[in-house]
Amino acid sequence: MEYNLNLEENSLREENNNETSYKNPIWVFGYGSLCWNPGFEYQQSVTGYVKGFSRRFWQGNTTHRGTDAKPGRVATLIEDKEGITWGKAFLIAAEDKAALPYLSTRECQLGGYRTYSINFHPRTLPSTSNNTGKNALLYVAIPENRHWLGAAPLPDIARQILECHGPSGSNAEYLLRLADFMREEVPEALDEHLFSLERLVRIFAADMKICLKTLIGEKPKDESRDAKPESSRIS
Numbered sequence: 001m002e003y004n005l006n007l008e009e010n011s012l013r014e015e016n017n018n019e020t021s022y023k024n025p026i027w028v029f030g031y032g033s034l035c036w037n038p039g040f041e042y043q044q045s046v047t048g049y050v051k052g053f054s055r056r057f058w059q060g061n062t063t064h065r066g067t068d069a070k071p072g073r074v075a076t077l078i079e080d081k082e083g084i085t086w087g088k089a090f091l092i093a094a095e096d097k098a099a100l101p102y103l104s105t106r107e108c109q110l111g112g113y114r115t116y117s118i119n120f121h122p123r124t125l126p127s128t129s130n131n132t133g134k135n136a137l138l139y140v141a142i143p144e145n146r147h148w149l150g151a152a153p154l155p156d157i158a159r160q161i162l163e164c165h166g167p168s169g170s171n172a173e174y175l176l177r178l179a180d181f182m183r184e185e186v187p188e189a190l191d192e193h194l195f196s197l198e199r200l201v202r203i204f205a206a207d208m209k210i211c212l213k214t215l216i217g218e219k220p221k222d223e224s225r226d227a228k229p230e231s232s233r234i235s
């Protein structure tokens with residue numbers, strides 16, 4: 001699958017993976033672990049969405065939620081003309097010199113993602129008048145990368161997620177915290193792929209008498225400068 005990298009409103013515009021500083025504050029849009037575990041300092045965050053893409057657990061991962069022997073599955077975006085993907089955008093201060101190098105290592109070097117820019121639509125901040133949203137960096141794994149796994153039957157993906165674990169924790173934590181983020185932040189949004197996987201993981205865990213609470217552990221602390229304690233409901 002080739003991404004149409006031309007400069008249409010909803011397309012991805014590739015950026016230099018190694019760009020580490022910008023003259024102005026810059027938005028980074030997260031739609032996977034960045035939603036609940038950004039791991040970098042930011043000035044503010046806002047829930048929002050991107051158009052023209054859907055989220056899929058089609059990216060393999062051996063450095064955070066899996067191993068070389070048993071790769072896990074993490075989120076990426078695929079082109080979908082009718083798609084809307086909700087996530088969270090983080091504003092990084094222009095003088096911040098740590099966040100982008102951190103993200104480049106975490107996402108690109110370790111995860112096989114590439115850096116793009118896209119228009120995102122904040123839910124609460126006033127979008128620009130012509131409703132094109134705000135420009136943001138985001139990290140997307142495309143099929144040509146070395147970790148790509150691609151589509152598979154949902155039960156197979158769910159079993160893989162339930163079985164895998166890596167240096168950052170269980171693959172199940174990754175899935176369930178993202179589902180939790182969506183329920184808490186965007187209860188009205190439907191993400192059939194995400195919630196079907198969550199349902200299957202919960203069913204398989206019950207069948208195998210796996211305690212998900214133990215598998216998931218404590219939620220990472222928020223790095224925002226005005227961190228508010230967040231409820232982390234995992235049952």
Ligand SMILES: N[C@@H](CCC(=O)N[C@@H](CS)C(=O)NCC(=O)O)C(=O)O
Pocket residue numbers: 029030031032033034035037061064065074075076106107110111112113138139140168174
């Ligand atoms: N780029 C997506 C996905 C990012 C993602 O999930 N990356 C993984 C694999 S490189 C990661 O950083 N995981 C950290 C973790 O699982 O705690 C996002 O915006 O959230």
